[in-house]
Amino acid sequence: MRPEMTDTKGITRAERLAGEIADAILAGDLAPGSRLDEAGLAARYGVSRTPVREALRQLAATGLIDAKPRRGASVSHVTSRQLETLFVAMGEIEATCARLAAISMTPIERRRLEALHERMGETAARNEEAVYAEANVAFHTMIYAGANNAVISDIATGLRRRLSPFRRAQFRAPGRLTLSHGEHDAVVKAVLRGDAATAHAAMLRHVSLVEDAFEQLAQVAPHRAGG
Amino acid sequence: MRPEMTDTKGITRAERLAGEIADAILAGDLAPGSRLDEAGLAARYGVSRTPVREALRQLAATGLIDAKPRRGASVSHVTSRQLETLFVAMGEIEATCARLAAISMTPIERRRLEALHERMGETAARNEEAVYAEANVAFHTMIYAGANNAVISDIATGLRRRLSPFRRAQFRAPGRLTLSHGEHDAVVKAVLRGDAATAHAAMLRHVSLVEDAFEQLAQVAPHRAGG
DNA sequence: CTCCGACAAATTGCATGCAATAAATAACAA
């Protein structure tokens, strides 16, 4: 449940290894289905098998890799069916965050959300993909935090991480930036006025549309992890 | 995500240990705040420290225990504030499951839910606490399954486990059984007729009332878990 | 030619030993 919140400077090798391996997977260096041999990883990272084992367990808990008792671990290769399940879950959780944010965001949080949203409008108008993508992460993170519920925001963060490799190019679709900002607008307006039900629905719709955008891209360039 | 939670007959010692320790915690044998000494546990369960370590990591991932890098692990003692956060999260997730169940339950699942609900009505009328409590677990599990989303039902199951020690006596309050059944009734009716929004609201209300019932009991017998 | 079984190789799970670090205590100075 707690991947890491304020985890005390993961000084342990296992923690660092988990991060390294996760990055390698998310970056596509380790393709889905790749076998994660303990000895091999130990040699590759210059440590013994023990921290590798712990790192693998940790990653298995997040669902990033798939480990069965005596049969080793492999990069969990996500089927399109599972991917849809993940997107649906992500949508529901984000919608829940928006719902809670509408109820319990502090005035300061609302001001900051509004300010970020306006800035993103300008970014979208100038069609600056990279800048918008970065701000987008901040936007959603702000919604998670606004829920003022550590358990749910942890869940949301975990899901976001798992989906991150599939969201790389989500703003490539033509006109997606302004569309995204428009969808955000509905969410922000509802949150600011404290309309929980509408915030929920608006966020659900937004994430569903993100999923659609992904699927269109996926058809063009089927995912070989090399994203 | 993980196709199976009840992993392949946890043949490994670490898996079994994780279960044993979790049971000990949930049963109250290990009080919140208790230090979980690796060597001690290893001796107690007659194994070496290695599987104990892995079991502790596993439990830390579920939030049941709290492990910091060089400072060992201890039974995470839940503050009342965190407990409220957990209850809120549980409510939101369960409500989401109900929402999805209303949308995507198969006809067979709906029939079974209805049948169980009717049986529970009779049990409640006869005021059979233990039987009702067991059926209640099945009821909620059925809602999770009805969401037809493995990711979300996994999350719900995890939260339920974390909260289970605090729900033991939830049906002790006088008249709670028939009240519970009435709340279920609203959920079931909405789910059966495919009314997602109402199912969401009804389940949210139900879980909130469960939380209230808990808090009343908690005032009578405080857990000294607070801090 | 196919299928079944035994054997061999590789890999994981577990135990144990050592090193590193944090908590606890004792000693010393102000």
Added chain:
DNA sequence: TTGTTATTTATTGCATGCAATTTGTCGGAG
């Protein structure tokens, strides 16, 4: 007496070796 520091101790993190189990291959029988 109290505050600071050095030492001691206990516990975790890591490395390595061995045992158990799985998988792939080879041989033989049908």
